[in-house]
Amino acid sequence: MCPAERLAPDPAQAAATAMARHRHDPLELLQVLREVQEDCGWIPPEAIDCIQARLTLPRSKILGVATFYSFLHLKPCGRYRILFSDNITDRMLGSPALLERLCRNLWAERGKVTEDGLVSVDTTSCTGLCDQGPALLVNGRPITRLTERRVDELCDLVRNEVPLDAWPADFFRVEDDIHRRDALLGTSWAPGAALAAALARGPEALVEEMKASRLRGRGGAGFPAGLKWQACRDAPGKARYLVCNADEGEPGNFKDRVLLSTAADAVIEGMTLAAFATGAWRGFIYLRGEYRFLLGHLESVLARRRGAGLLGESILGREGFDFDVRIHVGAGAYVCGEESALIESLEGKRGTPRNRPPYPVTHGYLGEPTVVNNAETLAASCLVALKGGAWYAGLGTAESTGTKLVCVSGDCEKPGIYEYPFGVEIRQVLADCGARLTQAVQVSGPSGACVPAAEFGRRLAFEDLPTAGALMVFNERRDLFEVARNFVHFFAHESCGFCTPCRVGTSLLANMMDKLANGHGSPYDFAEIERMNLLLQSMSHCGLGHSACNPVLGTIAKFRPAYQRRLAHEEFEPAFDLDRALAAARQMTGRDDPAAHVPTENEEPA
């Protein structure tokens, strides 16, 4: 019997099927490419020939899109494509050693396809499974809680070419890990109840309740949701659109994953509320590629809601209230969480952030008024519809009403989701999750803030520490320089490449951090890093570039010794290192003896 992964589907057929599934709509180019990738394991030129001909798109455009997203490949990959999550929390749980072990077991080399075409192994940005890492993706499906044993078992399955569907189900188990529920996760309602309450009041009144609730966007920026809905409602346009942002690319964040898995009804009901308020006729869930495994579940919830009259035409019997939702699956690009890049991606293009203004509320999807809201914002809007804006505004703090899902990972006993009213102290979160001897926490992911122990009295709230949800815990043993270095590499990997400062600057910054890590740093490099930080902040085109320097600035300011330790030299030290440059030659000759090395003055004792 030929295992499933072995069957090489006909690329032309795969392309034709994918295009038919998407009504031969050129706007769906990314979805078509993603499905060809899924079927064939890569995107063969013959598939592109078909797409080019049938969708009448320039080949250069198709290639431009295909090369933008990390999960799409124009060269053959292994029949098993293994990607280790490279977030700092996965690393702290031992993922680098596990990756090496897997490569050794399978005679594989990181970043390359094995000669028999069996397997390719590499790393990928945070997979949103930080509470149950180390994690990896195999042909797009997540495997959690990796151990040496699990890696060895996995290698056997790969070697014997066992199809993924026959792998132990436990490998693919993804837990919700909810440890604290509050207003949102603690309230349940019959699907449609929030919508019925809103319909009874009318769209204007719903917008007023939303404004009264002072619910702010949960995607990070904190824009008042009611005002956004109002602006979209008031904007002139031929059609209106609504987008649920479930791209959740910020390392350390995984609450949208949990919401979509445990409370998909709430998220979709929130979308329907927003559609009622704004007049949108079509909604999209932008689901990050890493969460592809949730697609079946979400499609079934959508189907159930259509059946119950909660989506589709004349929703809940209200004449003229027509709204339906499509799921758009991403393909590995953090920048697509930025709302205008997200819209570009929805339109089947490269995920490059647009020039703003104009903003999506007036010129969004296809140039029409569009609301982009985070999945949690939308879910929370159900509580406003059910219980009223005044009730909601009574939760949390003055500037940050309501509750927040906090995603705890790193050095603690109980990583997972904790829902708190806004204003909770870091100290409280640490006590609840069983964190001990904590040195620092990273709030809101790499683009957020690094908070040292002396400041654990600070609060999660827009008034103090704004957060999209991530809270990564680092105990006393952790090296915060390595944390910052991991984050800087993340930004360099995810820069879209549109603007000069971020495209070049994030890579230069990553190289500078590597230079320090390699023991070649001097105060000169320190000054250079600080200069680069300022440049990124002032000149970049979008939030990615603006915040790419945050991890370094934050740790330099608060953990200077972690950097100082790296400054082996008093003066300038060139980045070029003869011994390191010879590494390729050593690998080719299979030598690693002392004579194959050039001595350097500051040999690090192992």
Added chain:
Amino acid sequence: MSDTFTLDGRPIAFAPGQTILQAAVAAGAYIPHLCFHPDFKPHGSCKVCTVKVGGRHSASCTTQAVAGAVVESDTPEINAERRALVQMLFVEGNHFCPSCEKSGDCKLQATAYDLGVMSPHFDHFFPDRPLDASHPAVLLDFNRCILCSLCVRASRDVDRKNVFALSGRGIRTRLIVNSRTGRLADTDFAATDKAAHVCPVGVILPKGRGFDTPIGRRVFDARPISARADATAEIASSDAARE
């Protein structure tokens, strides 16, 4: 009467809908820029045109002009930032000006001179970017591409051909051409295309007339780029004259 804003204290008139850089270029005032060309929709990617409006940084080519705005451009702080951007563009590609056919006509080189760039400053990336000499009339030397997208816009919006596109992401972003082989000769590109005449650097070069205009008599040899706010138009016309 049209509205005005001030650029380093000098009043600049603008028409509704114009961006700061568009108005400045029309008024003959110089703000350094690379990815902007008056014939095309502003793109906003190089960021060399960044100015401060009311104290905040923004790209002047994409920022709408507003009556009464106070725009700072020629300040030591902003020029230092621009210098760093230009240096980034140099180290990102492979630029050996002395042997480049575009030397003296190149906006990157001219802008660097004008801003007082004395060295590349950053470590070079030395990317591997093979040339494409397949086309009978035009050579592509990708080593010098600054990813400004002008050829992409010209081919798409004027020539209606989509010969050029950006591919890849981040530091691995590259210019590609529209053919299955990846070679220019296999596209419908023609030397008479608008896209053949917009490259601000030495990527898209006409074959068979190398160094026709001797070094020393090229556009920026006589006067620095800042003394020619209309330099973009001028390079294009000098290019056309050399056809």
